[in-house]
Amino acid sequence: MVNFSRRIINKLGKVFFTKSKATVLSEREHNLLAEVNEDIRTAYTSAIASGLFNTEWYEARYGKFEHPILAFQDYVEKSKYSNANPSSAFDTEYYHRCNIDIYHADQSPLLHYIFHGKQEGRRAAPAQIKWHPKKAIVAVDDPAWQNQKIAICLHIFYPDFVEKFADCLRHFPCQIDVFVSVSHADIQSQVEQTFSEIPQVKFLKTAVAPNRGRNFGPMLVEFAKDLLNYDLMCHLHSKKSLYSGREQTQWFDYLNQYLFKDRHVVACLLRLFQNQPQLGMYYPTSFWMMPAWVNHWTCNKPFAQGFEHDWGIECKENFINYPVGGMFWARPAAIKQLLESDFDYEDFPAEPLPNDGSWLHALERSVGLLAEKNGYEQFFYYPPTGQFTKDKSYIFAPYVKTSEVLFNDLRNHHVVSFDVFDTVVRRQYCQPEYAKLKLGKILSDAGLFGTAESFVKMRNDLEFQLRQLKNFQGDVSISEVYAEMAKVLDADQEQVNSWMHMEFDLDLEQIVEKDEMVQLVHRLHEIGREIWFVTDIYYTRQQVEAVLKKAGLVMPHRLYVSSELGKRKDTGTMWQYIAELVKESGKSFVHVGDNVRSDAQLCGDYGLTNVHILHPLEKWQASGFAAVLTKEKCLDESHTLKWGPLVSNLGRYPLLGD
Numbered sequence: 001m002v003n004f005s006r007r008i009i010n011k012l013g014k015v016f017f018t019k020s021k022a023t024v025l026s027e028r029e030h031n032l033l034a035e036v037n038e039d040i041r042t043a044y045t046s047a048i049a050s051g052l053f054n055t056e057w058y059e060a061r062y063g064k065f066e067h068p069i070l071a072f073q074d075y076v077e078k079s080k081y082s083n084a085n086p087s088s089a090f091d092t093e094y095y096h097r098c099n100i101d102i103y104h105a106d107q108s109p110l111l112h113y114i115f116h117g118k119q120e121g122r123r124a125a126p127a128q129i130k131w132h133p134k135k136a137i138v139a140v141d142d143p144a145w146q147n148q149k150i151a152i153c154l155h156i157f158y159p160d161f162v163e164k165f166a167d168c169l170r171h172f173p174c175q176i177d178v179f180v181s182v183s184h185a186d187i188q189s190q191v192e193q194t195f196s197e198i199p200q201v202k203f204l205k206t207a208v209a210p211n212r213g214r215n216f217g218p219m220l221v222e223f224a225k226d227l228l229n230y231d232l233m234c235h236l237h238s239k240k241s242l243y244s245g246r247e248q249t250q251w252f253d254y255l256n257q258y259l260f261k262d263r264h265v266v267a268c269l270l271r272l273f274q275n276q277p278q279l280g281m282y283y284p285t286s287f288w289m290m291p292a293w294v295n296h297w298t299c300n301k302p303f304a305q306g307f308e309h310d311w312g313i314e315c316k317e318n319f320i321n322y323p324v325g326g327m328f329w330a331r332p333a334a335i336k337q338l339l340e341s342d343f344d345y346e347d348f349p350a351e352p353l354p355n356d357g358s359w360l361h362a363l364e365r366s367v368g369l370l371a372e373k374n375g376y377e378q379f380f381y382y383p384p385t386g387q388f389t390k391d392k393s394y395i396f397a398p399y400v401k402t403s404e405v406l407f408n409d410l411r412n413h414h415v416v417s418f419d420v421f422d423t424v425v426r427r428q429y430c431q432p433e434y435a436k437l438k439l440g441k442i443l444s445d446a447g448l449f450g451t452a453e454s455f456v457k458m459r460n461d462l463e464f465q466l467r468q469l470k471n472f473q474g475d476v477s478i479s480e481v482y483a484e485m486a487k488v489l490d491a492d493q494e495q496v497n498s499w500m501h502m503e504f505d506l507d508l509e510q511i512v513e514k515d516e517m518v519q520l521v522h523r524l525h526e527i528g529r530e531i532w533f534v535t536d537i538y539y540t541r542q543q544v545e546a547v548l549k550k551a552g553l554v555m556p557h558r559l560y561v562s563s564e565l566g567k568r569k570d571t572g573t574m575w576q577y578i579a580e581l582v583k584e585s586g587k588s589f590v591h592v593g594d595n596v597r598s599d600a601q602l603c604g605d606y607g608l609t610n611v612h613i614l615h616p617l618e619k620w621q622a623s624g625f626a627a628v629l630t631k632e633k634c635l636d637e638s639h640t641l642k643w644g645p646l647v648s649n650l651g652r653y654p655l656l657g658d
Contacts, residue, residue, distance in 0.1 A: 032067050039111070044072045046114050047086065053110070054087035061386030063264030076108045078257055081250035083288040084383045085127045086110055093288055093384070098123040103289070106250070131397035133382060133389035139271035146174040148274060151230040151332075152260075153223055154237065155215045157183045161238035162190050168260045169198045173267050177203040179226060181218030183211065213348030214360055215326050224339040227332050232273055236260055236327045251287050255327045258284035258381050265381055269329060272379065272388060280334030280376020281368055283323040284383065285394045291604070292398035293596040293612045295319050303362035311337050313369040316627055318596070319618060321378060321392045322365040334371035338363075356601065396622040399614055402657040403516050407523060409611060410590055415582070416524050417532040419569075419593030420544060422615050424517045424533075425551045426651065428510040429644030430616055433634045435507035436460075439499060453635050459485065463538065474566035474573075478504070478538040504543050513551035516653040521553060531557040534578065534591065536569045536598060569598040575606040582608065594618075594654060616651025623650060 033041070047053035048068075055068040058075060062084060065071040075086045083093040095109035096102060099122050102112050109117075113124050152172075154165055169178065178201050182188045188206050195204050205226070209218035215237035219227075227233045236259060239252040258265050269282050286294050296319050297304075304315050332339055349358050368378050379390045401409075410416050418424050427434070436459060440452030449455040462484045466476045482500040486493045525531055533553075535544060541561045548554070560567075560574065567573040582589045591610040593599025600612040614622060617629060628643040 028066075032070060036069055036073060040073050040076060041069065043076070043111050043114050044069050047072065047110060050089075050114075052087060052090045052114070054089070057087050076111055078262075079108045079110060080106050081253040082257060082383050084386070088127045091125045091127045094125045094128060095122070096289070103250070104248070106248075127384070129384050130400040131382070131394055132385060133387050133391040134393070135391060136385075136387040136389050137272060137276070137379060139268040139388070140275050142271060142274055145267075145271045145274035148174075148231040148270065149229075150174070150176045150270075151179060151227050151233045152176050153179045153219050153227060153233055153235045155181045155209070155218050156187055156191065156238050157211075158238045158240060159184075159187050159190060162187065162194055164238075164256070165236070165260075166194045166198065168256070169195065169200055171261075171263060172200045173263065173270070175200050175202045177201075177230070178205070179219075179223040180204070180206045181209040181222050182206065183209065210345055211351055212345040213343075214353070216360055216363055217343070217345055217348045220338070220341070220343040221345055224341070224343070228336065228339050230332055232270070232329060233332055234259060234329045239325060250289065251325060254287050255284065255325050258383065259327055259329065268388060269381070273329070273331070278375075278377050279379050280331050280371040280374065281323075281378045282329040282380070283327065283378075284381045285397075286324045288383075290324065291600065291612070293600055294324050295321060295395035296596045297365060298361075298601055299357040299597055300362040300365060303357070303359045304366055306359075307362065307366045307370070311366075311370050311373055313366060313373050315366075315369070316630065317621055318615075319395050319621060320365055320369075321380075321395055322368050324364075326364045328367070330367070330371065331376065334374050334376040335367055336374070338367065338370060355605075393622070393624065396614075396656060399622065399656050401655045403520060403653065403655075405657070406611070406655065407520055410520070410524060410592070411527060411529065412588070413529070413590040413609070414587035415530045415532060415585070415589045416521075417534050417578070417589065417591040418517075418521065419591075419595065419599050420533050420535040420547065421537065422594045422651075423592060423599075423613065423654070424514055424521060424553060425511050425547055426514050426616060426648050427507070427644075428512050428648055429640050430629060430648040430651075431634055431640050431644055432507075434510065434637075434640055434644070435503055437635055437637060437640075438506045439503050442502070443499065456635060458488075462488065472571070475536070475562040475568050476538055477540065477563040478543075479540070481538065504539060508543075508546060508550065511547055511550050512648070513553075514652050514654070518551055518553060522555070525555045530587070531555060532560065533557055534560045534569065534574060534593075536562040536574070538563050540564065569593075569602060570595070572602045572605065575603050575608060579606040579608055613654035614651065614656075615654070616647050619651045619654060619656070620647050622656060 044053065053072050053075065055071050058071050059065060062074065065074065075084065078084055079092050085092050090110055092109050095113060099117065102109055113122060117124065156162060156165070178195055180191050180195070182191060185208055188208055191206055192204065195201050205223070207218065207222040209222065213221070219235060236256060240249055260266065273279055297315065301315050307313055308315055349360065353360065371378060377390055379388055380394060381388050382394060433456060436456045437452050440449060440455035443449045443455050444452050459481065463476055463481045466480055466484060470476070478500055482496050483493065486496040489496070521531060533548065537544060541559060541564045544559060544561050560578065562568045562574060565574070565577070567577050569575060589608060591599060591603050591608060592613060593610070594613050594615040596612060600610050603610040621627065629640070629647060633639045
């Protein structure tokens with residue numbers, strides 16, 4: 001809490017007590033106010049007077065409170081980690097994003113603004129709701145909701161979380177059974193002593209678990225069969241993030257608030273499960289301070305192949321709804337295949353695990369798909385509006401950004417780097433394979449290949465084999481691919497080289513500028529920003545320059561091409577190289593690109609600021625259209641000609657807002 005000036009506190013405190021209805025307060029209200037911190041009372045008076053806190057507005061979204069100041073106190077506490085708003089006049093998320101030091105200091109943005117931020121000229125804004133659920137679902141009161149058989153399954157790795165969970169259990173609205181796995185026997189003793197004294201806990205089972213399988217391992221090894229006997233289960237675990245020089249628990253606090261702690265939210269979600277038997281899984285919308293692309297498969301699809309095979313789920317789209325952080329409510333029946341499986345700790349990958357890219361990361365993304373495969377629906381809670389919904393489109397809320405806002409985000413850096421394909425240029429038919437298919441048709445019509453598809457397969461197989469020979473280090477150029485083709489076919493190298501040039505010419509033919517993005521590059525150049533282009537491609541530097549020229553990007557720039565440098569973004573080697581250049585230059589740097597793994601995640605891993613934008617197919621998904629141009633359809637020319645131009649044009653501006 002900020003150490004406020006005593007002079008200010010006394011002054012505002014006097015206003016509070018002289019203007020309040022203190023003379024008619026009941027004994028109960030007097031007792032409630034006596035328990036409220038003086039700083040909260042002081043800030044409450046100021047917030048009410050300035051219109052920054054509106055009790056009626058707040059209670060309409062976040063539940064009723066015994067006294068208005070308790071509503072304000074509720075906001076102050078949760079605003080340290082949640083994007084709930086105090087009124088239409090103040091945007092919690094905006095203040096935290098503009099003043100990241102306040103977020104890292106675990107301070108309430110409104111309290112800081114009242115006592116310090118306003119005087120310091122800190123940026124604040126009215127509530128800006130980027131996303132509204134298409135349809136909210138409302139809980140109907142039914143006494144039977146308290147009769148549901150409920151299991152709370154906790155994994156506690158850090159001892160200081162025992163009391164955090166105990167406090168939630170003490171305020172839980174009905175009786176429950178509790179299953180707890182812990183990392184050490186000392187924590188087990190603490191849990192058994194503390195939880196056994198809580199009236200709401202009917203039954204308690206504990207287990208000491210090895211550091212294997214993170215939060216999922218202990219649940220599945222120790223308690224899975226027990227959980228099958230319940231109507232509902234809630235799975236939570238202790239979670240900390242270490243950055244900015246201190247422990248950060250905001251991500252955990254956010255999830256815990258809207259899964260287990262918030263009385264209004266918990267009572268509503270239990271009623272919804274009772275009233276709507278088709279609902280199978282619940283969790284709040286993804287933590288608002290996570291990267292925009294957090295609801296993406298990233299590099300985890302290969303690890304989900306076993307789930308696809310065993311459960312019959314489909315992992316088609318790149319963006320996906322899932323409980324980010326691995327905490328959720330579910331009907332055990334909705335995920336029964338997972339709970340019915342027999343697991344040992346050895347079945348889980350050993351520590352240390354990578355930050356991303358493992359069987360456990362794939363499991364986290366697959367549980368919601370399993371619930372849907374079993375005929376159930378997922379539902380979510382969105383704090384900015386205080387609503388429950390089944391609307392899945394919240395995963396694209398971070399991409400609501402106009403071109404002007406994007407320009408202002410980028411102009412603050414000396415060097416602005418861009419990916420090329422699907423970032424500043426687009427293909428008319430949106431399919432990289434289409435040029436190869438057209439070339440294959442020419443060659444098959446000439447009797448050189450049986451079918452166009454057989455040519456494309458051979459060409460791509462040769463490229464893959466060359467990458468294998470290099471142990472996927474460095475890169476492969478288009479000239480290497482066609483040189484290898486000449487060897488395999490025992491064909492004239494000059495003739496095969498003509499095919500190589502035809503492939504590029506056919507691809508260049510369908511290259512079109514992404515108008516808004518090209519304009520953005522020009523604006524940044526005009527105000528003196530240094531422009532770089534960084535691309536993973538088998539084309540030569542000269543060929544990429546021809547692509548940029550066709551899009552009108554002829555201003556001075558630096559170009560880094562993987563085939564020339566032997567470094568790739570998707571392996572990190574290019575970013576290691578770029579990071580060294582940036583460090584030597586001493587200039588601030590930001591990269592813009594459409595590939596979550598190559599342009600955002602790995603770029604960030606090397607300490608480079610980046611802005612992820614939507615690939616045209618991802619914007620198509622974000623706009624609510626059914627999947628088209630899938631891998632299975634990439635060589636279907638009629639499908640490409642029908643859908644390609646539509647997807648390409650829709651994805652011209654790669655965000656949502658213009």
